[in-house]
Amino acid sequence: KADLVVAEYTSALKLLRKKSKSWNPKVVRVSSQTGEGVPELWGKMEAFRSATLSSGDFQDRRRAQHKVWMWSLIQENVLRHFQEHPAVRGELPQLEDRVTRGAISPGLAADLLLKAFTSSSSSSSSQ
Numbered sequence: 001k002a003d004l005v006v007a008e009y010t011s012a013l014k015l016l017r018k019k020s021k022s023w024n025p026k027v028v029r030v031s032s033q034t035g036e037g038v039p040e041l042w043g044k045m046e047a048f049r050s051a052t053l054s055s056g057d058f059q060d061r062r063r064a065q066h067k068v069w070m071w072s073l074i075q076e077n078v079l080r081h082f083q084e085h086p087a088v089r090g091e092l093p094q095l096e097d098r099v100t101r102g103a104i105s106p107g108l109a110a111d112l113l114l115k116a117f118t119s120s121s122s123s124s125s126s127q
Contacts, residue, residue: 002029022055023048087120088113 009027018024026044030037052058082088095109 020052020057022051022057082117085117087116091116
């Protein structure tokens with residue numbers, strides 16, 4: 001049965017888009033109960049790391065991850081700053097209620113909150 005699963009995964013890998021120029025994924029039969037295949041798996045992992053480091057793929061992926069991470073942090077902080085803004089906090093409960101009741105659209109509520117945020121922010125920055 002395990003050999004069938006290995007064959008199925010091997011076939012499935014052929015259908016996937018290649019993510020690395022320097023590495024073709026391999027399917028390794030491993031058992032956590034008996035330890036069978038663990039040394040072979042570890043060897044494949046080391047070979048992957050070596051191949052991607054020497055080709056530059058590893059560093060390229062890491063740089064891309066750092067960029068995604070930076071933007072995620074910006075989004076989280078901007079959203080938190082927006083949600084904690086006094087003008088937004090004052091309007092948010094009733095607008096959420098109106099949206100959930102279907103009294104206004106989510107888009108209109110978002111526009112109203114953004115308008116409250118920007119008009120209050122621009123008036124406080126011009127003082």
